[in-house]
Amino acid sequence: MFSTKKKFPFLNLFFALVTVSVFIHCKKDDVVIEKTLPQNNSARSEKDSLKKVEAEKPAIKYTAFIFPKKKKDSAMAAFNKQFSKDEQYTILALNRLDLKNKWRADTLAVPDKIDSTLMAYSPFPNNLEILKDVHKIVLFSYPIQAYALYANGNLVKWGPTSMGAKKAQTERGLTFANWKKELSISSVSSEWKLPYNFNIHNRLGIGWHQYDLPGYPASHSCLRLLMNDAKFLYNWTDQWTLNKGGATVKANGTPVIVFGDYKWGGKKPWKNLIQDAKSNDISVKELNDLIQPDLAKILQEQKKTDEVHSQLTANNTEQKPAA
Numbered sequence: 001m002f003s004t005k006k007k008f009p010f011l012n013l014f015f016a017l018v019t020v021s022v023f024i025h026c027k028k029d030d031v032v033i034e035k036t037l038p039q040n041n042s043a044r045s046e047k048d049s050l051k052k053v054e055a056e057k058p059a060i061k062y063t064a065f066i067f068p069k070k071k072k073d074s075a076m077a078a079f080n081k082q083f084s085k086d087e088q089y090t091i092l093a094l095n096r097l098d099l100k101n102k103w104r105a106d107t108l109a110v111p112d113k114i115d116s117t118l119m120a121y122s123p124f125p126n127n128l129e130i131l132k133d134v135h136k137i138v139l140f141s142y143p144i145q146a147y148a149l150y151a152n153g154n155l156v157k158w159g160p161t162s163m164g165a166k167k168a169q170t171e172r173g174l175t176f177a178n179w180k181k182e183l184s185i186s187s188v189s190s191e192w193k194l195p196y197n198f199n200i201h202n203r204l205g206i207g208w209h210q211y212d213l214p215g216y217p218a219s220h221s222c223l224r225l226l227m228n229d230a231k232f233l234y235n236w237t238d239q240w241t242l243n244k245g246g247a248t249v250k251a252n253g254t255p256v257i258v259f260g261d262y263k264w265g266g267k268k269p270w271k272n273l274i275q276d277a278k279s280n281d282i283s284v285k286e287l288n289d290l291i292q293p294d295l296a297k298i299l300q301e302q303k304k305t306d307e308v309h310s311q312l313t314a315n316n317t318e319q320k321p322a323a
Helices: 011-015 041-055 069-082 085-094 099-104 227-236 269-274 284-319
Strands: 062-066 107-111 137-141 146-151 154-160 173-176 180-185 193-201 206-210 223-225 249-251 255-259
Touching (some): 062 069, 069 099, 085 107, 180 206
Antiparallel strands (some): 146 154, 173 255, 193 206
8 A cells, every 4th residue: 555654775785786876856847738828717727627637646756776787686686675575566567567577677766655556656647527428448658658547537547568569569549449358379479378368459459468568668569468457457448249140349348549659769768757757747638639539439439339238238137037
């Protein structure tokens, strides 16, 4: 759970390995509003609303834990000694790594407070008014390699991902969740087991599932997740409904939007948290601009899905024998 005063006195031990200067910048920036926005009551209300959303986030500061190449084993021993497995899990997740791949770490952004749910560190807004009528939606950000789940505009959960590598990038844009399987076998290699696989591109064979998080986009177009996250999305997201015989789609599943571009070859964005704790934040305006062009389609498909599910429920009720 969320510890209110958690300090990490690893620096004395760590500085014996490497000398490092860490500069922390935690200035709280206001949401940027276009200068040309009319300053009427509606505009002021929107601005106040955006500020309120940002203000709801707790203040988090990050320090650096560095693994020098020449003494990496010693630094890893210090890291393992200083942090419990649960704390390591949280720290590594913020750096898009899992426990299996922590040996790949070079510089980790370490928060001053540990929240095992990750919600205290969310780069996504807590609320999106534009989604108030959308039952569920899944967003995947390429720039910061993270996903977010929203229910009627409220952030339910977010976490790390490893999306398609540069030569096998995940397709951007709006799609809908299709079918799911608790354990799938990759079409690329039969040795790759994919727990909690949920397909979102039936034609392309793309979906999300549990697999290694190495700290960068590394998949063959799929969206890799931590095991706990993959299981959560597996149960939370809705599948499509097929017509009798399964040849055509009667109603789509949960909408999914993959967006943005990763800075290939550049500094990993989560490392910027050490200098600026808000550097990975995605603004309400950015997400509004992303969602608005697809909102009508999302609501149209949602209405169709609701009607289909209502009809199926009614049919099942009619078929039940009288008590």
